Amino acid sequence: MQLPCGSALRSGVVALALAAAPLAAAGSDIELAAGASTTTDREFTRTASIAWVPKLRDLDNAVLRAQTGLIYVDGRGPVTDRDLEDEVWVGYVGLRYERTDNGLTLGAAIGAQSGETDALSGDPQFVTSVGWRWDRFSLSVRHISNASLHSPNNGETALVGAWRF
Template sequence: MDSYATNTVFVEGVLDEHRIGDSRFSWSPDVSLGWLDGRDIAHFDGGRYTTRDPIWLVAGGARLHYGDAGDWYRPLFLSFQPALHTGRTQALSTPYEFVSTLGWQGRRFSVQIRHISNGNLHHPNRGETMALVGVAFNP
């Protein structure tokens, strides 16, 4: 938020993939559980929302892929998830948010750019944007 970093952890589950008709697009159900630590930013302390609340977040939606297995771009994905969370901050000021992610998922590792925001439905709406690096565990 506003170039103030904080610690963040997400656990994500991606379920079985489904082809969309005869197209080269496919989707998978995608669920996330996340935690974003609060921040100590004094100039927000007098406002309705501070930056100090840690946030627990649960989200569920869809992950989209394009292409066939073996295509170089197949590991790229886009996901969208509505979310519910605890706490209120300058960045996440409503009990609901929207999670948008652009990423790459290899066999064991992933890299993602994720943005969480209420879609400008409530102010303040600073949102959280983060770079995530992940490790995959296949049960």
């Protein structure tokens, strides 16, 4: 049964909140993010994510962090000649490099998905991001794609704002 877009988003937010509990028990460095995602023909949808980003190592003017998280991409309404209606979840693990002097943030991760669309069509999924951090708030561009390992390979590119607890 296909849930209406609002119900799917509410379900996604509830699932992300439930996923935060075990991460919060592990300590701080929990990051919640929300934004808008698009695919090849500018079909926009909502996205949200939760991540645990513990510090691994201090570097000169930077911090190297591990990252593990869950990304939710809301399904879109019917689109002509495209299958974009399903909601997709992507669980991932990777590394994040954060500059302490200018806020630049770079991330790379690998993940697996649940749900499938023409934009996200098979495992593994690669999650890359670039952005800037100001204390607890960050703004990033995130791309999810399977690097043409499966067709179609349209990918999702999102602009997300995040808050770290």
